[in-house]
Amino acid sequence: MIKTASASTTLARARGAFAEGRLTWSGLALTVFSILIYLFLYAPIVILVIFSFTRDEFGVRWTGFTLDWYIRLFNNPRMMGAAWNTLVVASVSTVVSTIIGTLLAMAMERYRFRGRGAMEGLIYLPIVVPEIVMAVALLAFSAIAFDVIKLVTGETLRRNLATVTIGHIAFSISFVVVVVRTSLKNFDRRLEEAAADLGADSWNIFWRITFPLILPGIIGGALLAFTLSLDDFIISLFLSGPGTSLLPVEVYNRVRRAVTPEINAISTLMLLLSMVLVALSQLLQRRR
């Protein structure tokens, strides 16, 4: 009873404050604050996009509209090569890490086995390990692996797109596991029992029931992996070999010489791609 009474007096007080107009100040402050936050978040991006269309060759002033930078970009074989590499690496590492990550998530969510606790901790480690450490570790590992391969087969290997892809898979798996596990946790296992009860074997249970229902999670994981691979810089820098650089590395190399609207243009295109991907996944999830 006391609780109810105090709750209703609080409510009454709040109502009084509204009537006297005291609460509008905090309302105003909240609005201003929100606008500032959004400006902080999006102003740099908006400026980047705008200046990809400027005629100014330093890309810092608005001197008129042009698509020249985009045309120049598409005629730049180095940039296009790096873009193509990036897409290949991102696609392959996404497919592989999504499959491995989904299987891992299923195993960890469904089964009790020896060393499960240790595995649980270890799988999330790549998320918290500083990326530079991960990159150095992968570089050292690839050197050793190349040595071993040379010793065994006599074959001399170099860092190439495959090594970068393996590196991207290595850190993407953890993120896929996190996302897929969340959707597995929300998945009602009684649905699998119901399917078994209706005559479905484990193959049909998985493909007809479990998979369609955790698919949004898998797509979410894949999308995260793709995005992470797309804009990864440190590991890509360390693991890519000569002539196989990826887009973020290529952009960095260009920026060291000069910031041009061409950089703005390629950044805008990457932004667009990410947004399309996110929109696509949202659309897919809504269709369910």
Added chain:
Amino acid sequence: MNDSIAIELRNVVKRFGDVVAVDHVNLQIRDGEFFSLLGPSGCGKTSTLRMIAGFELPTAGSILIHGREMGITPPHLRPVNTVFQSYALFPHMTVAQNIAFGLEMKKTPKAEIAQRVKEALDLVRLSGLEERRPRQLSGGQQQRVALARALVNHPEVLLLDEPLGALDQKLRKEMQLELKSLQARVGITFVFVTHDQEEALTMSDRIAVMNKGKVLQVGTPTEIYERPNCRFVADFIGETNFIDGLVIGRDGNYTVIETPDGLRFRGLATRPLSDGTAVTYSIRPEKVRLLAANGEVPIDGLAGTVLTVNYIGSDTRITVRINDRRTIDVWEQNTRSTLDRDEYWQPGEPAVVVCPPDNALVLSE
């Protein structure tokens, strides 16, 4: 045909670690029967059902469905279907797809699937909702889809795990009757798990009352209510007056007991009891008669004072004080419609409680 056994449980035991969930259960469920497993939560009724369905395997004992030993047969190969408490409808499928699922798994021809889905929808009166998703349906409609999804497969036995638990009271009552008439129409054996004694009494042909993993009594609703074989069953089903005492002799068909405070009661015993046996005398409140005190106390009568009177519409529920330590509850049906206060009992009024021995039971543990 009606005498053949649909499901037989022989000495079925289920242990989860150290916990014995089901303890040497023996049951024979007949073909076409509406059979209920009734008991409080944790009594083993759901575990028993899940073992019949194949979701759990017995630790010991065997389960036979139409004479076939189930052994370790997985759920998808058993000739039974289940209606789950949570319905467990597939959220990514339409109503029609949900219902068709079992038939598709059995590789039924498409044309036949369409025909049978339509029939099943008619059966549960959901025609027209084929293309809806489960989340667009009300609780009662989801319940019907779950029923149709199971029945469309023509299972030998339908297992129902507290299927009405999630429905509100009114809908629950409706579905009870509907389920009962549905069972009569399709003629499939229903095994129905519930903790609601009224539900079990309303719907069942026979009931098995369970507690702590054991089956205490199997019988028709009348047998279970009128002739409970132990204190737990008498207590769990309906309400009753319990009076502890010792057997002091017999009087014709009746067994006579005496309480520590010197009261004597006569009742029917389910088996012969020797003198001195500790027993519980049980009489349901609606079977006790209450007479106005006129100085005489008839046989099986006890003089007392009306303590409380609760008018609940159809009945009046009266608690009568016999002595310092003992009260007896009496329910009187309000057979006459009147506003006259004198027609009803008043607290403080002297009265005589009569416990007819044919309506009373002497239970031993």
